[in-house]
Amino acid sequence: MATTIVPHPMRTAVEVSELRKGFGEGRMRIDVLRGVELKARGGEILLLVGPSGCGKTTLLTLIAGLLEPDSGTVKLWGEPLELLSSEEKTAFRKENVGFVFQQFNLIPTLTIRENAAIPLLIRGMAEKQAFARAAEMLDRVGLGNRLTERPGKLSGGQQQRVAIARALVGDPKLLICDEPTASLDGETGAQVMEILRANALHPDRCTIVVTHDHRIFKFGDRIAQMRDGTIESLEDAPQTESVRGIVPGVRG
Numbered sequence: 353m354a355t356t357i358v359p360h361p362m363r364t365a366v367e368v369s370e371l372r373k374g375f376g377e378g379r380m381r382i383d384v385l386r387g388v389e390l391k392a393r394g395g396e397i398l399l400l401v402g403p404s405g406c407g408k409t410t411l412l413t414l415i416a417g418l419l420e421p422d423s424g425t426v427k428l429w430g431e432p433l434e435l436l437s438s439e440e441k442t443a444f445r446k447e448n449v450g451f452v453f454q455q456f457n458l459i460p461t462l463t464i465r466e467n468a469a470i471p472l473l474i475r476g477m478a479e480k481q482a483f484a485r486a487a488e489m490l491d492r493v494g495l496g497n498r499l500t501e502r503p504g505k506l507s508g509g510q511q512q513r514v515a516i517a518r519a520l521v522g523d524p525k526l527l528i529c530d531e532p533t534a535s536l537d538g539e540t541g542a543q544v545m546e547i548l549r550a551n552a553l554h555p556d557r558c559t560i561v562v563t564h565d566h567r568i569f570k571f572g573d574r575i576a577q578m579r580d581g582t583i584e585s586l587e588d589a590p591q592t593e594s595v596r597g598i599v600p601g602v603r604g
């Protein structure tokens with residue numbers, strides 16, 4: 353019988369146990385994740401920080417079910433991903449997962465409304481409805497008057513807001529952001545985090561943000577510190593900006 357994942361506010365949103373993943377064989381082998389334990393709650397923004405190469409992107413990829421672990425489990429709202437077929441994982445991602453990347457990953461030949469509508473079109477929604485929803489979402493991120501422009505005409509911060517509109521347009525329960533403010537100046541990065549913050553508050557949503565950027569720590573609820581393929585600590589996020597230096601490997 354097919355297993356489906358139903359995001360539910362009473363369940364732990366993301367639960368990672370004893371997760372291991374390596375790449376390569378023999379002497380070329382690197383063990384990237386070495387027994388990761390992590391829980392992310394509904395309604396929170398969990399920040400995942402750590403030096404470059406410590407396995408943050410690999411962990412996100414496993415949480416999204418885009419890659420198989422060597423061992424260990426990822427549970428989303430109580431359901432182990434390993435029990436899903438690859439079709440079921442793909443279906444779950446289409447319905448429930450949004451992604452935001454450092455480099456925006458917008459399609460340059462499409463207008464920003466078309467870009468933002470992609471997740472809905474992939475789900476099979478009619479164009480008219482998809483474009484209307486995309487326009488609404490772009491309006492929410494302050495780009496309602498730029499709908500027919502192409503991404504190349506926009507600033508980095510505006511492009512990242514389009515990427516966020518695209519990630520949020522399908523109301524994903526799990527939002528995964530991989531260094532979303534890394535290409536942005538401080539003020540623009542803060543605007544982007546405000547949008548994520550406003551979206552995150554619902555108890556059946558969960559937001560995980562990988563970042564190096566100490567300026568955005570105050571927008572998170574908790575900070576997981578990753579090091580050498582494990583989670584070294586998990587603490588409440590500081591409510592001030594003056595946290596530079598507490599996280600090893602953070603660029604100042």
Ligand SMILES: Nc1ncnc2c1ncn2[C@@H]1O[C@H](COP(=O)(O)OP(=O)(O)O)[C@@H](O)[C@H]1O
Nearest residue numbers: 375376382384403404405406407408409410411
């Ligand atoms: N597909 C892959 N094949 C081989 N090595 C990989 C692959 N993906 C990641 N790695 C290696 O795993 C380590 C962790 O990478 P990554 O998860 O991207 O780290 P981070 O996002 O923390 O910078 C790096 O040494 C990287 O080169």
Ligand SMILES: [Mg+2]
Nearest residue numbers: 408409410530
């Ligand atoms: Mg990375």
